[in-house]
Each structure stands twice: as structure tokens, then as C-alpha cells.
Amino acid sequence: MCSRNRLKSIKAIIFDMDGTLCLPQPWMFPAMRQAVGLQDPSVDILTFIEALPTPVERLEAHRRIQQVESQAMAEMQPQPGLVTLMRFLTINGISKSICTRNLREPVDYLIDRFLPAEYSNFDYILTREFKPTKPSGDPLLHIARSLGIEPANIAMIGDSRDDMLSARAAGCQTVFVHHASNASLLASDEDSQMIDFVVSDLTQLVTLLSV
Template identity: 30%
Template structure:
């Protein structure tokens, strides 16, 4: 069993608690786009896989692992009269301004992983600029040697392009890296890249959905140090 030397994190639902970070933003977005029309708001909520009463994302929401284009397409089906550029700007400006909610306290976790000699990266289907802004807002951007979004030139998950780019940037072999994520997209991407795959339950997907694609499913990223320690004890001793 090869030692893990690099870890690539998904962002939303993995580093950040998905519901607590995005639910309020999405509720406001739907209300703004609907312009106070209850029927339009309900139709938008259905298209975006969102429960307005909770408020909470539904398991089939395109916002969970999709790019902004997927979200815009869903909005356009309901409100084709809206100017697409305006909607894109509204989503991007609003997402830049959110305050992400950590899935677990990130500074001690990330510093502990770095202290173990691990190289860290982020691969998200969000745009790179807001991803960097969100990480910077929590004071952890400098912990990552690599940050990529779907618009960074490597493609979007579930394709492995961002993970391949992480390996090129760090010089690490894929088999020495782990992809950590809360969605099937994350884990399919990790497997396609040849990485160890780790599912976490701080997004929308349940364990039964992630388990077939993951080498292990953890409650959250706070369990990573223990998993790494157990993995190290299971590894065969070198001669």
C-alpha cells in the first residue's frame, strides 16, 4: 500500500458544510430571480433541486456538483426571458460574497496534514476566483499548493483534468494522492485520475451512494488524520 503524499479536496460539501454555506444564498437567489412571484419561485426551486420551506438542497440538485453553466441552464428553462449574462453576474457576484461555513475547523486540520509532509490542493466545479476568495476569507488559501476551478483550463469533474494538473504541478504520482469529496463526481474524477478516493458525508450524498466509488467513506474531513494513521499501520514495512 503506497503512502499518501498529496491530498486534493473538493470545496463545497467537503471543506465547507454544503447546506450551511449555500442554502441561504440559494434561497435569496431564487427570490431575486423570481421578483416576488411565488409561482416562478416554486418553479425555479424545483429546477434547482431546492426545498424553499426548509431551506435545503435536494439530493438531485444540479447545484451540488454542477458548474455555473449547469445552474444557468436550469434557470433559463424556467425564465427564458432573463438576460443570461445578468444571471451569471448575479450568481458569481453573490457567490463571491458568501461567508463559507467550515465542515470542521480548517486551520488545525490543514496545518496538521502539512506537518505530516502532505501537499494539499483544491479541485472544485466552482469558478477558481470565488474558490480562492472563499479560502482566503477563512485564512487558509496559503495552505494549498494548487487551487483549480472548472474554468482554470483543466475541465470539470467528473473528468480527471484538475487532478492530473495537481500531479503535474506537484510532481506527485496519482497513486500517492487521495481525492476527498462529498459527491459521485468527485470520486469518479479521483478514480479516473488513478488516485485513492475518500468520500465524506458533509454534502448531500449518503454513504450508500458514495461507498461503491470510494476506498473509504468518512463522516467528515476531521477523520482524515485517523484514517491516514490507520493506513500507515496497515502498510507493509519497507525492508
């Protein structure tokens, strides 16, 4: 991990959602894999679904994972420091966007339920309908181009390897939201090299951006 003590020259923040803006729900991804019969942990679930042989099978698989996501949405809780960070970004004119492999409905639910209206504006929200999804750097580069901001002046905030891979591919700075479910990434030399900063709650980002 980088030895710098602050995020430098940040003009925009791009957030993951699950496990980042809201608390992690460790049961969700295993439940999604079980719902579509995916047993190989090395295979990406969206890649698996897109490779199914018929449109009917792909539609049914998407329906099944959406059922899991609907349950997760009903149980969603905000990440500590969410409102504090969004207030800081809004007051200081730092652009905020979301890039998630989830659907739009849970994103809107999080924003409507847990954020005051004055802090709830996001410049861009990309869901898994944008192709290719993370870990490709393309969605982050799309946001950077749309904002007219160099990737080096953007920070990606996420809690997964896909988030860090996407940010590195796009040339963004990285902040890893650490929790009990993703501690193994910090233990891996290869993965930890992609991480510039580690936080355990979102209020720590205010410090990183203010120092």
C-alpha cells in the same frame, strides 16, 4: 467501500471546497438552478449555461449564479477539523491543493478567514475556469502532472458524486465527506463503489493518514 483501514502512500491531497473545506449549504445549488431557470435536475448547471444560445445570455446566467455564490460566501463556515488537518499536512510535508467548480474569490475568502497563515499554502487551486471541470478527471491529472506525483499517491477529498467520478477517472484514492445532504450516495451501490473512505469531519483524515 474499500476495507483498507488507512490511506496508503499518500503524497498529496486535493480538496473540493463547498461541503468539504466548508460546511455544506444545501440551499445554494437549488438557488443557482432557480436563478438561471434550470428545472431539469439531471442537467449540469455549468453545461446548461455554456449551451445558452448567445454570449449575452451566458454572461447574465453567470452573473446570476455569482450572486448566489456571493451570498453563500458571506454565510460560509469552516468544516470541523479544518485547521487540525491543515496543520498535520503542513508539518508532514503532504502537498495540498484545491479543485472546485466555484470561483476563486470564495476560495481565497475561506483561506484568509479560517486558516492561520502558516497552514494556508496550497500548491494548486483550480476553479471552474479550468476546463473541463469535474467530473472530468482532467483537473486532477493536471495537478498530478504539475506536482510530479502519480495519481495513485493522491487522495481526492470531496462530498459529491462529481468529486468521486473525477478521482476515479484520474486514478486517485477517494475520501467522501459525509453529511446529511449527501447521504443518498452511500445508499447507492454504484456510487458507493467509487468511495474508498468515509469521514464526517476532517480530523478523521488525520487518523487515516497516520495509522
